[in-house]
Amino acid sequence: MGNPVRVVSLLPSATEIITEVIRAGEPCSHVLSCSHECDYGPVSLAQLPVLTSARTKFTSSKDVDDQSLCQVCSVDYRLIEALARRMPEPHPAIVDLSPQNLWEVLDDLRRVGEAVGQPGAGQRAIDGLRGRIEAVAALARERLAAGAARPRCLVAEWTDPIFVGGHWTPQIVHMAGGEHVLNPGREDGGAGKSYTVPFDRLLEADPEWLIIAPCGLDLAVTRQEMGPLVEQPAWSSLRAVKEQKVVLVDGNQMFNRSGPRLVDALEFLFALFWDRPDLMPKAFPYEYL
Numbered sequence: 348m349g350n351p352v353r354v355v356s357l358l359p360s361a362t363e364i365i366t367e368v369i370r371a372g373e374p375c376s377h378v379l380s381c382s383h384e385c386d387y388g389p390v391s392l393a394q395l396p397v398l399t400s401a402r403t404k405f406t407s408s409k410d411v412d413d414q415s416l417c418q419v420c421s422v423d424y425r426l427i428e429a430l431a432r433r434m435p436e437p438h439p440a441i442v443d444l445s446p447q448n449l450w451e452v453l454d455d456l457r458r459v460g461e462a463v464g465q466p467g468a469g470q471r472a473i474d475g476l477r478g479r480i481e482a483v484a485a486l487a488r489e490r491l492a493a494g495a496a497r498p499r500c501l502v503a504e505w506t507d508p509i510f511v512g513g514h515w516t517p518q519i520v521h522m523a524g525g526e527h528v529l530n531p532g533r534e535d536g537g538a539g540k541s542y543t544v545p546f547d548r549l550l551e552a553d554p555e556w557l558i559i560a561p562c563g564l565d566l567a568v569t570r571q572e573m574g575p576l577v578e579q580p581a582w583s584s585l586r587a588v589k590e591q592k593v594v595l596v597d598g599n600q601m602f603n604r605s606g607p608r609l610v611d612a613l614e615f616l617f618a619l620f621w622d623r624p625d626l627m628p629k630a631f632p633y634e635y636l
Contacts, residue, residue, distance in 0.1 A: 351377040352463045357399065359384045360606035361444055361459070367607045368460045371471040387600065387608075446605045448537030449515045449522075449613075453477060455605070476610050480522070483617045483626075484534070487524030490621060497526040498620045500556040501549065504541050504598065507575035509549060512560070513541035515609060516602060523616035528552040546579050556619065557587035559636075560598030566632050569595045573636065594619065597632035 356362040356378060362385040365378060382399040424443050431438050442462045446452045453473050460469015491497065500520050502512035512520075517532025529552050532538050549557075559576075561569050573595070576582060587593050596602060601612045611628040618627040 354378045354463055355439075356381045356385060358382065358444060359386065360604040361442075363387055363604065363606035363608065364444070364456055364459050365463065367472045367476075368456060368463065368465055368468050371465075371468040371475070444605065447514055448518050449480070449609055450536070452515065452605050452607075452609060456607070472607070476607055479610050480613060483613050484522050486621075486626075487522065487617060490524055495524075497524060498556055499528050499552075499554045500525045500558060500616075500620070501528050501552060501554040502558045502560055502602065504560060504562045504603070505543075506559065506561060506572045508543040509546065509576075510541045510543055510562070512602070513537070513539050515605065516541075519609060519613040520616060523613055523620055525556070525616060525620050528554050546576075546581070550581055550585065553586050555586055555590065555592060557585065557593045558596060559593070560596040560602040562603045563599050564597075565599055566595060566597040566634065569598065570634075577636075591635060593636040595634050595636055600632060 354365060354377065356365055359382065362378070362381050366388040378395060381395050381397065383397050384399075385395075385397075424441070427441055427443075431441055440462060442458060444455050444458075446455055453476060456473050456476070457466070457469045460466050460472070502516050502520065504510040504512050504516075511529045512527065513530055514537045517527035517530050517538035518534065518536065519532070520527040521532035522534055527538070529544060529548065530538050530542070559569060559573065561572060564572065582588060585593075596615075601608055601615070611631060614626055614628050615631050615633065618624060
């Protein structure tokens with residue numbers, strides 16, 4: 348075995364992927380530091396040096412942040428490569444993770460496994476997650492084959508304005524046996540970017556389940572951000588409200604990160620849609636409104 352591969356992770360999802368790969372293999376890679384948002388993983392993670400910090404502090408979804416000048420709002424991969432080449436040799440290898448669907452998330456585990464010198468561990472991690480995915484998909488297919496209708500669901504990634512879930516979210520809703528309204532999913536790929544809709548569109552779609560999982564917000568803050576929705580005059584006429592099927596989720600942890608815990612989100616959705624509390628992931632951060 349050679350020297351440990353030294354790793355810096357600047358994405359929470361990447362840190363969780365690295366953790367999953369290391370768990371499935373040998374401790375032959377060493378995470379040196381991470382970002383300020385990397386808040387899930389081994390206890391040792393909390394002791395790592397943090398290389399980033401938040402530029403702004405979230406107060407409310409109603410606030411408008413006006414950036415008059417920002418050269419690195421969305422950092423270009425070529426810019427990162429150029430900066431890496433200016434560092435002392437040996438230049439660090441850059442692994443860019445930009446998955447658009449659940450299958451690409453699994454492929455990122457393969458890429459990370461290869462990058463940290465543990466291709467076998469990466470594949471074992473993939474196999475474990477894929478087994479869980481297939482188990483849920485098979486249960487959903489059984490329900491549908493027996494004549495059950497797909498529960499109509501909307502996952503909102505923001506409350507003011509309403510952002511309809513995109514990328515992998517409609518896909519995992521579909522795989523759990525549901526129908527993601529306003530941005531339909533399919534099992535073999537993602538559904539494009541999330542986008543905004545007025546409340547009237549939500550009213551017209553009238554989903555059976557309304558899951559509120561705002562990007563970057565935990566459960567406590569999500570609870571505080573429900574005002575713009577519940578204050579709508581027609582809020583109480585929504586089917587999900589009348590049937591008490593409005594669910595708040597820690598979107599920051601469970602839906603927004605393109606990492607292994609998207610499989611937890613898939614299992615959560617199946618347990619929710621089909622009333623299978625025995626299949627609910629342990630300590631999944633959600634509550635009914």
